[in-house]
Amino acid sequence: MERQKNLIKTLIAEVIDKMSVEGSVEIMEEVDCPRFVIRTKEAGLLIGEEGKNLMALNSLIKKMADNLLRRDGIEERFVYILDVNDYQAKKIEDVKNEARVNAQRAIYFKREVEMEPMCSYDRRIVHSILSEYPNIKTESVGEEPHRRIIIKLNENVII
Incomplete structure (x- = not known):
C-alpha cells in the first residue's frame, strides 16, 4: 500500500506542477482510506465552483493512477480521497x-x-x-x- 500511496502522491504533484500551480501534497491517514491533501494558495482554481474542478481533477488522477498501478502489476483498485486545503473534508x-x-x-x-x-x-x-x-x-x-x-x-x- 505504501507503493501505491507514493505513486499517487508523486502523480498529484506532477499534475499540479504541469498546471503551473504551486503547492505541496500531504497524505492524511483516515479511517476508511488515505486522503491526499493539496496545500496551495491557488485553491479556488483547483476546487472550482461547487467543487466541480476538484471532481474533474479527481477523475483525471484516478484514471491516470489506475493505469500506472496496472502497469506496475497492481490490479486491485486503490481507494483514496483527493482534497484541496481540507475543502473535501469539510x-x-x-x-x-x-x-x-x-x-x-x-x-x-x-x-x-x-x-x-x-x-x-x-x-x-x-x-x-x-x-x-x-x-x-x-x-x-x-x-x-x-x-x-x-x-x-x-x-x-x-x-
Whole structure:
C-alpha cells in the first residue's frame, strides 16, 4: 500500500506542477482510506465552483493512477480521497451533519424527508451514515443531475 500511496502522491504533484500551480501534497491517514491533501494558495482554481474542478481533477488522477498501478502489476483498485486545503473534508462533514439533521426531522415529524439533489459521492456518504440508524431507511430517486435521497422511517423497526 505504501507503493501505491507514493505513486499517487508523486502523480498529484506532477499534475499540479504541469498546471503551473504551486503547492505541496500531504497524505492524511483516515479511517476508511488515505486522503491526499493539496496545500496551495491557488485553491479556488483547483476546487472550482461547487467543487466541480476538484471532481474533474479527481477523475483525471484516478484514471491516470489506475493505469500506472496496472502497469506496475497492481490490479486491485486503490481507494483514496483527493482534497484541496481540507475543502473535501469539510464538505463531507457538512453532508454528514445535513443527513443527521434530516434523519432527526423524519423521526420527529414521522414523515419522509427529501434532500436536495447531490452527486453520487455525497449520496453514498448519506446512505452510509444513515445506515447506522435502525429506524431510518434511505432511497435514491430521480435522474442525474437531479438525483436525491429520500429519508424514510423504517416501519419494520419498533422504537
